[in-house]
Amino acid sequence: MTKITETSLAAAMTAISGAELEAAGAGDPLDLTFEEMGFDSLARQELMGRVERTHGIRFPADLVFSDTSTPRELLAAADEQEDATA
Template identity: 40%
Template sequence: MQFTLDDLKRILLESAGADESVDLDGDILDLTFDNLGYESLALLETGSRIEREYGITLDESALADAATPRALRDVVNAQLAATAA
């Protein structure tokens, strides 16, 4: 199972909505969550939803260090791989 950018965008929208000035359909992989309008509370909620939906546990420091969608996607995929192994 892979966690994709589309999965992340869906969960971000479900958990925190979207800043009207940000186009999540654009090239957002390397933009910071701050630039996308998501603060730490929104990311904590997003992390919780990912954990529930995918049956994994995300390390809080890894989640906090994931400043971009690419970094968060990679953290989730690494945890999914470790859980499957």
């Protein structure tokens, strides 16, 4: 398992739907909900697949597919997983 960082998560998000991230406008995109960024369920599934392949981290479905979850919450969940396996 490799550590996931804000930069690597943001890069994966941009690769999937960079237009939505740019259109989101003000604020830190990691604090916006996936819904606010325009990530539909397919984009979220693709993001989770990239994170799992790259970092070996699996997220609970309720976190990934909740309309109120944010990328920052995913980072916190990843940190918890990494701490548990360390």
